[in-house]
Amino acid sequence: MQQTASIQKKAFLSAIIILSVLLLATGIVVRFIPTGSFDYELINGIETIIPGTFQYTNQDPLPIYRILTAPFEVLAAPGNTLVIAIILFLLIIGGSIKVLKEANIIEHFIYKIILRYYQKRYVLLALITLVFMSVGAFIGVFEEIVPLVPIMIILAKKLGWDTKTGLGMSILAAGFGFSAAITNPFTIGVAQQLAGLPLFSGFFYRMLIFILIYGILISFLIYHAKKISTNHIVETIDFSYQAPHPFALKWTLLWLAVMMLSILFSPFVPILQSYNLILITLYFLIAGLGVALVAFPKKKDGLKTYMQGSIGMAPGIILILLATGVKQIIVASEVLDTILYRLSTSLEGSGDGTIIVGAYGFVLFANFFIGSGSAKAFLIMPILNPLLDLSEISRQLGVLAFQLGDGFSNMFYPTNAVLLVSLGLAEMSYTKWFKWTALLQLFIILLSVVFLFIGLGVGY
Numbered sequence: 001m002q003q004t005a006s007i008q009k010k011a012f013l014s015a016i017i018i019l020s021v022l023l024l025a026t027g028i029v030v031r032f033i034p035t036g037s038f039d040y041e042l043i044n045g046i047e048t049i050i051p052g053t054f055q056y057t058n059q060d061p062l063p064i065y066r067i068l069t070a071p072f073e074v075l076a077a078p079g080n081t082l083v084i085a086i087i088l089f090l091l092i093i094g095g096s097i098k099v100l101k102e103a104n105i106i107e108h109f110i111y112k113i114i115l116r117y118y119q120k121r122y123v124l125l126a127l128i129t130l131v132f133m134s135v136g137a138f139i140g141v142f143e144e145i146v147p148l149v150p151i152m153i154i155l156a157k158k159l160g161w162d163t164k165t166g167l168g169m170s171i172l173a174a175g176f177g178f179s180a181a182i183t184n185p186f187t188i189g190v191a192q193q194l195a196g197l198p199l200f201s202g203f204f205y206r207m208l209i210f211i212l213i214y215g216i217l218i219s220f221l222i223y224h225a226k227k228i229s230t231n232h233i234v235e236t237i238d239f240s241y242q243a244p245h246p247f248a249l250k251w252t253l254l255w256l257a258v259m260m261l262s263i264l265f266s267p268f269v270p271i272l273q274s275y276n277l278i279l280i281t282l283y284f285l286i287a288g289l290g291v292a293l294v295a296f297p298k299k300k301d302g303l304k305t306y307m308q309g310s311i312g313m314a315p316g317i318i319l320i321l322l323a324t325g326v327k328q329i330i331v332a333s334e335v336l337d338t339i340l341y342r343l344s345t346s347l348e349g350s351g352d353g354t355i356i357v358g359a360y361g362f363v364l365f366a367n368f369f370i371g372s373g374s375a376k377a378f379l380i381m382p383i384l385n386p387l388l389d390l391s392e393i394s395r396q397l398g399v400l401a402f403q404l405g406d407g408f409s410n411m412f413y414p415t416n417a418v419l420l421v422s423l424g425l426a427e428m429s430y431t432k433w434f435k436w437t438a439l440l441q442l443f444i445i446l447l448s449v450v451f452l453f454i455g456l457g458v459g460y
Contacts, residue, residue: 011371011417012315018369019322019379026326027067030333035059037337046196048389054341062333071325073332083324083378086190087317089281090374091310093140093185096288098309099302101144103295104244105252106135110148114155121159125225126218128152129173133217136177137210138260140184142410143418145174149425160230163426164436168221171422172411172437176444178373179407180213182206183263185280187373191402194381195395199276200263202396205460206403209451213444220440248295255287319375327382339383344390355391356401356452359384363405364445368413373406397455404448412441 039053066073074083100106110131117124135141153166181188183200192199262279266272272279288309292302330336347355363380370376380402388398410416414430423433454460 011415011420012319014415015319015370015372015375016322019319019326019375022379023070023322023325023329024067026329027062027064027070030329030335031061033333033335033338035334035338036341037334038341046395049337049340049386051390054337056338057334059334062329066332067329070328070332071321074321074324074328077328077331082193083320085277086193086374087320089185089189089277090313090316090320092281092288093284094313095306095309096284096291097139097141097144098312099288099292099295099306100252101141102305103248103291104242105249105291106141106144107148108244108249118159122222122225124159125165125169125221128155129169129218129221130214132170132173133177133180133210133214136174137180137182137184139256140178140181140186142174142178143421145171146418146421146425149422153426161225162228163428164432165221165225165228167422167426167428167433168217168224171418173217175411175418176213176217176408177210178410179404180206180210181403181407182210183259183280184373184403185284187377187403187406188399189277189280190374190377191381191399193277194377195385195399197395197399198266198274199280200266202400202460203263205455205458206400212447216440216443216447224436245291245295248291251290251294252287255283255290259283316372316374319370319372320378323370323375323379326379330383336383336386340386340390343387347391352391352393352456353453355388356393356397356456357449359388359398360401360405360448360452363402364409367406367409368415371410371416371418376406377402393456394460397452397460400455400460401452404451408441408444408448412437 034056035058036054036056038049040047041050042048074080110128113127113131114124117127132145135145149167149170152170153163156162156166156169178184178187182203183189188206189199192201259280262272262276262283266276288306289303292306293299294302296302296305327336330339363376366376366380370379381398384398384402385395388395411419412434414420419433420430423430
């Protein structure tokens with residue numbers, strides 16, 4: 001556990017340093033960029049640039065001291081309601097996921113599948129992989145999976161496979177699900193709110209992407225498992241775990257079902273589109289608090305666990321404030337429109353495919369340095385959204401480019417704390433992991449580009 005905490009601390013400090021340097025560099029660079037502005041109009045409730053209206057203006061440079069105050073200014077700046085709402089959204093979800101984990105809700109589903117299908121090895125492999133991908137794709141569970149990694153490795157070995165298979169059907173599956181996200185609140189949720197889109201809109205195309213990615217991953221794992229299999233026959237298997245409180249389990253399933261129905265019907269019910277962020281937050285809050293009050297020996301223990309989960313989101317929120325501080329400096333200096341004007345001018349003649357793939361590539365690059373998906377969204381989406389407007393590319397496709405660029409590489413970059421902790425628990429070197437997953441990751445990158453081109457083609 002000390003090694004895990006140390007790796008996570010180093011990753012957090014690295015991100016803090018990178019964003020702080022970026023904040024300082026931005027504060028210096030904006031002093032040399034002329035100020036300017038576009039005219040804007042409201043289209044479907046979204047403030048959108050009117051092309052051809054850019055004009056240079058004369059504004060005094062931003063005082064140097066505001067480089068230090070920018071991360072705090074965002075809480076009082078125009079549009080601060082959205083930033084505060086998203087932070088509260090993340091705090092509530094963080095608390096709920098912590099409670100569900102400590103109440104053994106997630107483990108329960110996994111162990112029930114194991115005990116039922118352990119004699120059908122490849123069916124079990126497919127189901128376990130699907131469960132781990134699903135918790136990443138639907139509720140954004142990722143680092144919470146780490147404690148289950150050793151158990152999945154033990155299971156894989158009992159079934160005649162190896163450590164790689166155990167890692168593949170647990171942390172690799174969760175990481176791929178986190179990126180092939182359907183309703184992941186930490187990436188899709190935040191990015192769509194920043195883009196002014198209905199929460200979790202575009203659901204059906206993302207579902208198709210999830211299914212295709214699952215098919216690729218399970219084919220990869222089954223091919224590997226069959227190649228190294230000892231053809232071991234398992235007659236009995238023993239996994240002792242504490243079953244969750246029956247009411248807590250039913251309560252969780254009820255509110256997850258309500259959430260999914262709300263998302264599925266939101267394209268057809270305008271009021272759901274308008275209030276989905278509030279509703280999804282409310283569903284998580286009710287589910288989490290309900291479990292906290294019944295699944296623990298003492299109610300105060302459950303509430304304490306909920307608070308611990310919310311407090312655990314604090315590092316991510318610090319990164320969000322730093323990332324938003326970068327945007328605040330650019331906006332307050334009145335150079336954002338100048339940057340957008342020059343970018344759009346330089347991209348004139350470039351195809352839409354070049355622009356959207358360029359956006360994907362930039363997110364992929366940024367993910368090497370900044371692991372937090374929410375922080376990256378606050379850093380990148382405010383600039384990407386108007387640039388896409390000028391290029392007449394949908395913001396929904398921009399969110400997809402962000403989503404695909406953010407996640408898959410989490411399971412490949414040696415700067416990702418969750419990957420390093422998992423490899424440490426598995427006693428596997430990064431070199432071995434690299435050799436095993438490199439071709440898979442390359443294929444996923446190419447496939448991501450295909451998904452973006454399809455999105456362009458169908459007007460996603």
